[in-house]
Amino acid sequence: MVNVERIKKDIETMAEFTSTPGEGVTRLSFSDDDRKAREYIKEEMNKAGLKVYEDAAGTVFGRREGSKKRGKKAIPIMIGSHFDSVPHGGAFDGTAGVVAALEIARVLNEEGIVTEHPVEFVAFIEEEGSRFGSGLYGSRAIKGDVSVEQLKAAVDDKGISMYEAMKSFGLDSAKIGEAKREQGSIAAFIELHIEQGPILEHEGIDIGIVDSIVGISEYEVEIIGSPDHAGTTPMDLRHDALVEAADLIIYVNELAKTAGEGTVGTVGKIRVEPGAANVVPGRVTFTVDIRSGEQETMDEIWNKIREGIEALKEKGFDANYSNRLYVLPVKLDEDIKKFIEDGTQKLGYSYKRMASGAGHDAMVMASIAPTAMVFVPSKNGKSHCPEEWTDYEDLAKGIEVVFETLLSVDKK
Numbered sequence: 001m002v003n004v005e006r007i008k009k010d011i012e013t014m015a016e017f018t019s020t021p022g023e024g025v026t027r028l029s030f031s032d033d034d035r036k037a038r039e040y041i042k043e044e045m046n047k048a049g050l051k052v053y054e055d056a057a058g059t060v061f062g063r064r065e066g067s068k069k070r071g072k073k074a075i076p077i078m079i080g081s082h083f084d085s086v087p088h089g090g091a092f093d094g095t096a097g098v099v100a101a102l103e104i105a106r107v108l109n110e111e112g113i114v115t116e117h118p119v120e121f122v123a124f125i126e127e128e129g130s131r132f133g134s135g136l137y138g139s140r141a142i143k144g145d146v147s148v149e150q151l152k153a154a155v156d157d158k159g160i161s162m163y164e165a166m167k168s169f170g171l172d173s174a175k176i177g178e179a180k181r182e183q184g185s186i187a188a189f190i191e192l193h194i195e196q197g198p199i200l201e202h203e204g205i206d207i208g209i210v211d212s213i214v215g216i217s218e219y220e221v222e223i224i225g226s227p228d229h230a231g232t233t234p235m236d237l238r239h240d241a242l243v244e245a246a247d248l249i250i251y252v253n254e255l256a257k258t259a260g261e262g263t264v265g266t267v268g269k270i271r272v273e274p275g276a277a278n279v280v281p282g283r284v285t286f287t288v289d290i291r292s293g294e295q296e297t298m299d300e301i302w303n304k305i306r307e308g309i310e311a312l313k314e315k316g317f318d319a320n321y322s323n324r325l326y327v328l329p330v331k332l333d334e335d336i337k338k339f340i341e342d343g344t345q346k347l348g349y350s351y352k353r354m355a356s357g358a359g360h361d362a363m364v365m366a367s368i369a370p371t372a373m374v375f376v377p378s379k380n381g382k383s384h385c386p387e388e389w390t391d392y393e394d395l396a397k398g399i400e401v402v403f404e405t406l407l408s409v410d411k412k
């Protein structure tokens with residue numbers, strides 16, 4: 001049985017490895033806090049009888065052998081998440097999934113279960129990219145997407161490159177390529193994570209089964225009108241760029257609201273020029289951030305916004321736009337989702353299928369292995385802040401679900 005006291009101790013202990021005590025968890029990659037946290041994880045893995053090792057990227061693994069030594073069942077199932085944090089973050093983001101991995105290893109032992117597949121419990125770093133701006137690093141290294149050149153180019157705010165930081169940490173950064181695992185060499189990857197949003201708590205649901213991790217399209221829009229005198233220019237002779245921008249901003253909001261599929265649309269940054277109280281706004285630039293589990297939806301929303309921008313030209317405005325970021329949505333594995341659903345029902349917990357609005361290592365792992373994610377509720381939807389919280393009982397439910405899912409995937 002999943003033990004609530006044990007996971008509480010894990011979470012509380014991990015939270016002590018921070019460079020900002022009393023002000024949330026700040027655990028940057030290849031720091032002293034990383035070292036202490038990783039020592040704790042390894043110690044717990046050792047206690048659970050796992051074979052502990054680190055790959056070339058510095059990701060921590062604990063391996064538990066299975067009964068089958070050849071064929072498809074000799075390929076490992078992977079369970080885990082990341083243990084780095086954002087500055088002044090919470091105790092649960094990432095760590096909850098690492099603790100889930102530790103606890104599942106213990107429960108397998110206690111229940112005397114020998115799986116057919118080997119199971120590798122994994123703890124990634126630099127998922128947040130908080131130190132080097134190199135997010136999803138551990139999983140990208142497994143995919144083979146991190147080069148020595150990238151390690152040299154990624155620097156922290158003290159000017160230390162990731163390449164150097166790894167060396168002083170005791171890793172051979174020149175060998176980063178060795179972290180790569182071939183397509184088909186991992187039977188499944190399952191990540192438990194806190195939701196980081198308010199949906200599960202708001203709807204009183206125990207478990208989120210992640211259908212897809214949303215894609216992101218981000219644009220910058222510029223509308224140029226005429227910066228005229230606010231006193232002498234009559235209303236019908238104005239080309240007020242801000243009024244037109246305001247219409248488009250509301251349009252982004254409306255389109256996202258009606259789209260479904262976990263779609264969200266945000267205008268989070270705007271600049272008005274010349275920016276004086278007595279001048280009609282002559283130029284406005286703003287961002288549009290669209291996220292959805294469906295690429296089609298992302299594109300449809302943008303196309304409608306684009307038409308709105310084009311239409312401004314007929315009204316005497318100049319208007320431009322450019323794409324800043326385009327990331328495709330990632331669909332997670334249907335078979336594993338079904339196993340999660342069955343496991344949740346068996347345990348008597350409520351669940352819903354949902355999109356993940358945030359990126360996770362699972363989105364990278366999905367490109368090399370069948371991958372799934374389980375969400376547990378976040379109190380008040382808060383994350384990336386010291387207030388981040390998940391009740392231990394809720395976390396325990398999520399771990400039980402991942403445990404059941406592991407057994408189903410193993411038997412498949």
Ligand SMILES: [Zn+2]
Nearest residue numbers: 093094127193
């Ligand atoms: Zn995370």
